[in-house]
Amino acid sequence: MSVNKQFDAIVVGSGISGGWAAKELTEKGLKVLVLERGKPIEHGKDYKGEHMAPWDIPYRGRPLRELYKEEYAVQSNSYAFDETTRHFFNNDKKNPYVRNDEKPFEWFRADVLGGRSLLWARQVYRWSDLDFEANKKDGHGIDWPIRYKDIAPWYSHVEKFIGVSGEKMNLPQLPDGEFQPPMEMNIVEKAVKKGIDDNFTDRTMTIGRVAVQTEAKNGRGACHYCGPCQRGCSVGAYFSSQSSTLPAAEKTGNLTILSNSVVESLDYDAQKKRVSGVHVIDANTREKTTYTSKLVFLCASTIGSTQILLNSRSETFPNGLANGSGALGHYLMDHTYRTNIVGLMPGYKDKYYSGNRPNGIYVPRFRNLNDQDEDADFLRGYGFQGSASRFDWQSMSSQISGFGTDFKNAMRAPGSWFFYLAGFGEQLPHASNQLKLSETKLDRFGIPQVEFDAEFGANEDNMRLDMVKQGEKMLKAAGLAFVKGDPGKSVPGESIHEMGTARMGNDPSEAVLNKWNQAHEVPNLFVTDGACMTSSSCVNPSLTYMALTARAVDYAVKQLKDGYI
Structure with missing residues (x-):
């Protein structure tokens, strides 16, 4: 494709934050180039696994052991990876990184236009000043240069566009947002919620706040509860760059998208103190091109x-x-992962649920809210996600005895209800947890591979133990039987909430970015994905990335028009 190599703004990446940068920049009149290293795909048309029947899934969805081991050793560990979604994912053999067996890090990557916005679990929660003030309060990391009031209007701006279904809770640690009607809990989830509310004054349960519309809006349909969202949503009920922000940017006539475009590096003009060029390698031909712009996101x-x-x-x-x-x-x-508490709910054998709700429940943080809890041997806190469902024939097959007709009938009947909680805990920021470039290994484009040196610490270990203790206490109080918790062995990267590494801060000697996501030392450079985060909170971070991106674009364009950039 022959394209103009000079643009007003270049956006590297087309995922959750990249899509928002493209939308906001083009709607403000800038000519924008989006560079995506993954393959081009079309919304709807290329969601080939979306409505695939179980009997049509290649190999019935079973892992292709040798293929997965050789080419998808990391990606195949994702909850969203199978034969209906493999075409969205990065091939680990073709795009390796240096793995440290002593300190493993799981790096999950998409390889298509839209990035991981096609594969995420869509949980969206606002951060509060409990999060933005945590570093200053306990001395871990540096102080955030912003507070909740600075980003609250941008949360609203984003929520109104992406469509968030949820329930208002009036909790200071989990600010309410702009919600469409919430999805409904099933009967056992409602019973568990009542049990928690009746037995605890400091905690409650709600339906998850999720970027899946329950009402049609902005040219996108409402959820019809059809199946696993990660296969793609041609209706556009769930938010992705493909269904939402990129089409909005395209409508302006100001957008150019180049897929299969691997960004190698950025040029720096020392006299102007600006990024002066973006070096790109064509993933197919290996041809190298340099693009220029006034702004780089x-x-x-x-x-x-x-x-x-x-x-x-x-x-x-x-x-x-x-x-x-x-x-x-x-x-x-990252967030701690793999901590689970499970229990059986007696009764309700005559009740079931319909549809495939793309959402679960959420228990907001309740530990160390105002001050440090006396019985907490860890700083900060965690939240729980989960759901209730019934055992099916696959999970019961090894437990059902019998033969012939009786056995078949028993297999057709749903089993007991069970309920589970999965804990997500905040990780403290430590300088020792880092990524760097390998000095010896290059990728197929000649770019140094990424190497990780990161691990969870004692604070996160103690937090997981407390998750089990408190989770078991809640489920037992709610009437569940055979309650059992497992703190799990969490590996960084597994929750796919990696953040930090180019943090925001007021002091240029301590931070890469200022309060506007602008590089302290390079005024036309902005970083608005997870790299900008100064702490990790315990809630899913994607909504904050989107709000920070929209806020940064607004500032950058004003600075550009006023001649400061």
Whole structure:
């Protein structure tokens, strides 16, 4: 494709934050180039697994052991990966990173236009000042340069566009937003909620706040509860770049998208103190091209954006672009994962549910809210996600005895109800948790591979133990039997909420970005994906990425028009 190599703005990445940057920039009149390293796909047309019947799924969805081991060793560990979604995912053999067996890190990546916005679980929660003030309060990490009031209007701006279904709770630690009608809990979830409400004054349960519309809006339909969302949603009920922000940007006539475009590095003009060029490698032909623009928004994901910055060395920035602070690559964070509490709910054998609700329940943080709880041997807190359902024939097949007709009838009948909680805990920011570029290994494009040195610490370990203790207490109080908790062994990256590594902060000697997501030392460079985060909270971060992106674009365009950039 022959394209103009000069643009008003270049956006690297087309996922959750990249799509928002493209939408906001084009709607403000800028000519925008979006560079996506993944393959081009079309909304709806290329969701080939969307409504595929179980009997039509290749190999009945069974893992292709050798293929997965050889080519998808990491990606196949994702809850969203199977034969209906494999075409969305990165091939690990073709795109490796340096794995540390002693300190493993799971890096999940998409390989298509729209990125992981096609595969995420769509949980969207606002952060509160409990989160933005945590670093300053307990001394871990640096203080956030913003507070809730700075981002609240942008949360509303984003929520109104993406469509968020949820229930208002009036909880200071989980601010309410702009909600469509909430999805309904099933009968056992309602019973568990009542049990928690009746027995605890400091905690409650709600339906998840999810970026899936329950009412048609903005040219997108309402959810009809058809199946696993990660296969694609041609109706557009669930938010993705493909269904929402990129089409909005295209309508302006100001958008150019180049897929199969791997960004290698950024050029820096020391005299102008600006990014002067974006180096791109065509993933198919290996042809190299340099594009220029007045603004550059890095939205390539926490790890992708940081890799680009670290690889953008110059005489001014020998350790990576905008890295005068030395913080670039450090303070890598994720949420703890794999902590589960499960119990059986007696009764309700004559009740069932209909449809495939793309959402579960949520128990907001209740630990260390105002001050440190006396019985908590950890800082900060966690939340629970989960749901109630009934055992099916697959889960009961090894437990049902019999033969012939009686056995077949028993297999057809649903089993007992069970309820589970899964804990997501906040990780403290530590400089020792980092990603860097390998000194010896290059990828197929000649770019240094990413190498991780990160692990969870004692605070996260103690938090997981408390999740089990408190989760078991809640489920037993709610009337469940055979309650059992498992703290699990969590590996960073598994929750797919990686963040940090180019953090925001007021002091240029400590942080890469200022309060507007603008690089302290490079005024025309903005980073608005997870790399910008200064702490990790315990709630899903994607809504915050989107709000920060819209806020940063508004600031950047005003600065550009006023001649400051």
